[in-house]
Amino acid sequence: MIFKIFESEEIISGISEWASIESPTYNANSVNKMMDVAESFMSGIGADIVRTPGSGGYGDALQASLRFEHNSESKGILILGHLDTVHLEGTISKELPIRREGDKLFGPGVFDMKGGMYMACNVVKQILKVKDGLSLPVSFLFIPDEEIGSPSTRHLIEEVAQSYKYVLVPEPARPGKLITGRHSFLRYILHVYGKPAHAGVATGIGRSAISVMAKIIEQIESYSDITKEITYRVGNINGGNFVNVIPTECHAEVLCVAPNKKL
The missing domain is CATH 3.40.630.10 (Zn peptidases)
Structure with missing residues (x-):
């Protein structure tokens, strides 16, 4: 053989x-x-x-x-x-x-x-x-x-x-399985812009882009529904320049995955 x-x-x-x-x-x-x-x-x-x-x-x-x-x-x-x-x-x-x-x-x-x-x-x-x-x-x-x-x-x-x-497409499957399709996915880039101020003395004056982004990320990831194999995940985030300055920018990348485009 x-x-x-x-x-x-x-x-x-x-x-x-x-x-x-x-x-x-x-x-x-x-x-x-x-x-x-x-x-x-x-x-x-x-x-x-x-x-x-x-x-x-x-x-x-x-x-x-x-x-x-x-x-x-x-x-x-x-x-x-x-x-x-x-x-x-x-x-x-x-x-x-x-x-x-x-x-x-x-x-x-x-x-x-x-x-x-x-x-x-x-x-x-x-x-x-x-x-x-x-x-x-x-x-x-x-x-x-x-x-x-x-x-x-x-x-x-x-x-x-x-x-x-x-x-x-010879990407390996799980044991005993054959992959016949892939999930749909979307990628997003989020941008948040704040207002600068000294982080130590100007309490309440500036607007932190990182703080706002953190709230947005929490909201976005809450859309995930594991029972339907739908996930929203933020895998990359960056922002700010100095620890003593309220950050004016924050950027994040979101990956959305679902079994099909309709979901």
Whole structure:
């Protein structure tokens, strides 16, 4: 059976190697180092490479295509995924190293989603070792900015996906499960502006932007309804310049997630 061509240790080693290359979304150079590795892998199995330079300060996008002479269809399978991660650089060398415990592998990107993309790449590589080709054309699209909503590549994803019969996103699911869709989400940036004054002596004169933002955050997060899988979360906040001055500005980012757009 064809499944015997897959070696667990090789897959674990490959995922560990990819995960050890830190690639936080906001560091284009680091993301591109990961893209270099993926490009080398795909070139090594005969894929045609198209690399789209990054824009907006984000990393490059990488498309790797495999076509075979006996294919009867022009449309094939697109394997879509991202190689950027959430964690900041230095995380692997400190609190979250890549490590293996028994039959489990831990570390940033192992699950979301370098692991899934590496396994998909490895599947194609191993099949091509025992077969002359695949029954359908197969392409991979590696995205650099999915963790923040793909602001620089959404148009590319939509354009490329139209050319394929099937699109697979190999982001791992829970044990025994298959993911067939994703929740809807919205991101908001909140701005609050106050009135300056000395924080120690001018009690009642200034207006603190941070104090007002704190009340707004509490109200926004109260809209969450866990029973309906609806969440409102503020994950980033900054404001003020000096501890002795009532802050005149405060900014926060809100992530809203729901099972569908109607909710």
